[in-house]
Amino acid sequence: MIQFNKTTLSNGLTVLVHEDSSTPLATVNILYKVGARDEDPAKTGFAHLFEHLMFGGSVNIPDYDSPLQIAGGDNNAFTNNDITNYYLTLPAKNLETAFWLESDRMLSLAFSKKSLEVQRNVVIEEFKQRYFNQPYGDVWLLLRPLAYKVHPYQWATIGKEISHIEHATLDDVKSFFNRFYCPDNAIMVVAGDVKTDEVYRRAEAWFGEIKRTFEKRKPYPVEPAQTERRELSVERDVPYDSIYKAYHCCSRLDKEFYAVDLLTDILSRGKSSRLYHELVKKQKLFSEINAYATADFDRGLVVVEGKLVKGVVMKDAEKAIDAELAKVMEKTIDAEEMRKVKNKVESTMVFSEIDLSGRALNLAIAEYMGDADLVNTEIELYRQVTGEEIRKSAEEIFRDTNCSVLYYHAKK
Amino acid sequence: MIQSIDRAKAPAQEEFDHIKIQEVEKSALDNGIPVYSIRAGFQDVVKVEMLFMNRGFDASQPLVFSATNRMMSEGSKHHNAQELAEMIDGYGSFYETEESSDYCSLNLFTLNKHLESTLPVFREILMEPEFPENELSVFRQNNRQRLIVEGERVNAVARRKFHEVIFGASHPYGYFVKPVDYEKLQREPLMSYHRKNYSSTNCSIIVSGNVTAEVISLLNKFFGSGEWKGTQQKETVTDISSHLDKKHVVEKKGAVQSAIRIGKVLFNKTHPDYIGMTILNTALGGYFGSRLMNNIREDKGYTYGIGSAMVSMKEGGCFFISTEVGAEVTSKAVKEIYKEVELLRKKPLEGNELLMVKNFLTGSFLKGIDGAFHLADRWKGLMLYGLGYDYYYRYLETVRTIKAEELMILAQKYLDPGDFYEIIVGKK
Structure with a gap:
């Protein structure tokens, strides 16, 4: 059970406090409700580039990291399709420093030209390191535009192509900041050895004067239902063939998500899971196999992906996957298997609560999903899922016309 | 009341308090295995780590220690790999192994309420592994492939090459694993390494989480008997021989x-x-x-x-x-x-x-x-x-x-x- 208190400042900033006096630390987690799905299709990769620029100095503070490090803290951030999340941990006694730093960069950035130039390069190197200089690194650059034709999930967080990052201007940076980095578009969680009323008071003092400026966003384009199977074959300089099958599914926010999540657990979570046991161990077709839901805020994907054992033919490998998917579509999951995946979800949740910053992030995401208390109540939603609901989900998702397949061939 | 703030100036930093570290409690099972426990946190979870020092590195069988450790859950005298995995997964517990040049360990993460049910499986993995030939062939094949993929990453190659160059190719810290090392893996050396190395005299247990007295007594029940003494291997130390070229x-x-x-x-x-x-x-x-x-x-x-x-x-x-x-x-x-x-x-x-x-x-x-x-x-x-x-x-x-x-x-x-x-x- 994660206890928390919640308030909203008059400028719309949501503030959550989780008190835990067993640690001398405090974590501040600020989630901005902006991600790659908010980008202009001609300027992709921007939300993530912007995340880098948030460390390039703010209106009153030339350097974000040094004062935090002097206060004994450290920090990081990540961007995905839906959110940009910033988090720091420091000794609780120095919490004031966190408020000073975070409120100043919510107030306004320094918008330094040098910072933009350097971070463009840094992000381009990140692009190369993660996507072009790794075996199988470009898979998601290929799979996204295959599965999505309309919705912005068609591009990766890093961006469609390097040129979009190269062409980012300071004006783009300013307008992105003004549009999305507003108190009424953010959720702040303060956790650790802190007191709620003290946090509220400091939040009001440091963040209260920042103007409420968020303009309601237009609805995101809706991805039309897929009506026929899509295929893409590529050849790359990698040692082994691999296959990626992506199916449209519901959003993280939908009630059906819990059944979908358990469905992918049944398929590939742990060594006793179906795909691992049948396709890796018994049939020896894959050296690795995995199934997972992307858990996006708009309609997401269920992906089944595997690396083929040398000598196995792509079509045979795919047939074997399809046969396993057919089983889960045809037959209700029995009680024993349901007990297993539900036990796993329960223990995963408990283990994820051990870390203070993990608890803070979970609270922020749950709040964005609509209710911070989901961190405590979601387990019940998982428990209620029936074996038949999972079968129905599988039937709904694993239709051939709902599938985009990427055949990733090793160069001969 | 709104407190006054100064955005131009960093807030004053507090001195660090004197830091006090919670130390492990030391005890021993009936057979003498040392147990180090840390009881902390609110969650009803427990992690049991069983540690075994690696001894006797042999560059002609460089993978023996890591393969033994990783393969122990792939079938025992009584259950096959799938059954063992089902028994662990069934309780929502996690079983993980860790391999380094110095030691190997087996780790069990579980909710307290499932500890008593999962420990017998953990014991079976530890004491009665069979290293079945069919599982070994899958292990060889898939790890060989993984290594070859790893060889495509510049960073991974640089790391391995660096260790080889500074410690020397025959040193356990410097040995550069090759695909053929996986092909050469045989069952018998694993069996024998297991017999020699996974003994109560070469074992330490670190247990953390909600470590109640019951947890300790369960560990004693499943691991505290005298039957798995084994024969102590001599430790060998290889000299470091760095490459001549820089x-x-x-x-x-x-x-x-x-x-x-x-x-x-x-x-x-x-x-x-x-x-x-x-x-x-x-x-x-x-x-x-x-x-x-x-x-x-x-x-x-x-x-x-x-x-x-x-x-x-x-x-x-x-x-x-x-x-x-x-x-x-x-x-x-x-x-x-x-x-x-x-x-x-x-x-x-x-x-x-x-x-x-x-x-x-x-x-x-x-x-x-x-x-x-x-x-x-x-x-x-x-x-x-x-x-x-x-x-x-x-x-x-x-x-x-x-x-x-x-x-x-x-x-x-x-x-x-x-x-x-x-x-x-x-x-x-």
Whole structure:
């Protein structure tokens, strides 16, 4: 059970406090409700580039990291399709420093030209390191535009192509900041050895004067239902063939998500899971196999992906996957298997609560999903899922016309 | 009331309190296996780590220890791999193994309420593994493939090459695993390694989480009997034999980035200068505000990330700098790396920099002792070297008191670029 208190400042900033006096630390987690799905299709990769620029100095503070490090803290951030999340941990006694730093960069950035130039390069190197200089690194650059034709999930967080990052201007940076980095578009969680009323008071003092400026966003384009199977074959300089099958599914926010999540657990979570046991161990077709839901805020994907054992033919490998998917579509999951995946979800949740910053992030995401208390109540939603609901989900998702397949061939 | 704030000025920093580290409680099972326990946290979870020191490295069978450890859950006298996995997964528990050159460990993570049901399975994995031939063939095949994929990553190749060059190819820390090593894996050596090494006399247990008296008595019930003594193997120590050539380039066609790894053999935690060197290392490349990050990422934009590290192992250690940079700026980045090392040797840290390093390290230390699992890891970091908790108090005291001049002297003593090995994988 994660206890928390919640308030909203008059400028719309949501503030959550989780008190835990067993640690001398405090974590501040600020989630901005902006991600790659908010980008202009001609300027992709921007939300993530912007995340880098948030460390390039703010209106009153030339350097974000040094004062935090002097206060004994450290920090990081990540961007995905839906959110940009910033988090720091420091000794609780120095919490004031966190408020000073975070409120100043919510107030306004320094918008330094040098910072933009350097971070463009840094992000381009990140692009190369993660996507072009790794075996199988470009898979998601290929799979996204295959599965999505309309919705912005068609591009990766890093961006469609390097040129979009190269062409980012300071004006783009300013307008992105003004549009999305507003108190009424953010959720702040303060956790650790802190007191709620003290946090509220400091939040009001440091963040209260920042103007409420968020303009309601237009609805995101809706991805039309897929009506026929899509295929893409590529050849790359990698040692082994691999296959990626992506199916449209519901959003993280939908009630059906819990059944979908358990469905992918049944398929590939742990060594006793179906795909691992049948396709890796018994049939020896894959050296690795995995199934997972992307858990996006708009309609997401269920992906089944595997690396083929040398000598196995792509079509045979795919047939074997399809046969396993057919089983889960045809037959209700029995009680024993349901007990297993539900036990796993329960223990995963408990283990994820051990870390203070993990608890803070979970609270922020749950709040964005609509209710911070989901961190405590979601387990019940998982428990209620029936074996038949999972079968129905599988039937709904694993239709051939709902599938985009990427055949990733090793160069001969 | 709204308190007044001054955005132009950093809020005053509080002094760090005296840091008190929660120590392990030591006990022993009936058969003498030492048990180190940390009871902390609110969650009803427990982690049981069973540790076995590796002994007798043989370069003709380099994978024996890691393959034995990883294969133990792949079938026992009574259950096949699938059944064992079902029994663990069925309770929502997690079973993981860890392999390093010095030791191997088996880890069980479970909710307290399922400990009693999962321990018998854990015991079976530990004491009665069969290493079935069919599972071994899958293991050979899939790990060989994984290794070959790994060989496509410039960073991974640089890391392995670096260890080979500084420790020597026949040293357990330097051995560069090849695909053929997986092909050669046979059942009998695994069986025999298991018989010899996985004995109660070579075992330590670290248990953390909600470690109640019941947890300890369950451990005693399943692991405390005298029947698995085994025969103690003699420890062999291989001499380090570094390569004669300092510079090594591995070309990779089509690489858009090069991996750079620069460094040398150094000492481990038991050396009196180790703590000072970790502080110096932090200034150079051990945190976001480091010299290397500031110069090579934040000023030049050559890389997504660069860092340096002090690595401590049982029989020695090393120091290295590593990064992946745009292929076209490889030599420029190398030059800047050496420049930063030279600077540390010529001039003491100035202004706020030392304070920043010190406070960052103290803050990180606090994070590193937050929660039962972290505390268990801190103990492991002492136990392997025969050190006690005074090591950490010495560490904190050194961080608090060390002077910029002392760090410069350490740099002069240990970070002579003339001693460095340099590995570049990608394009020179």
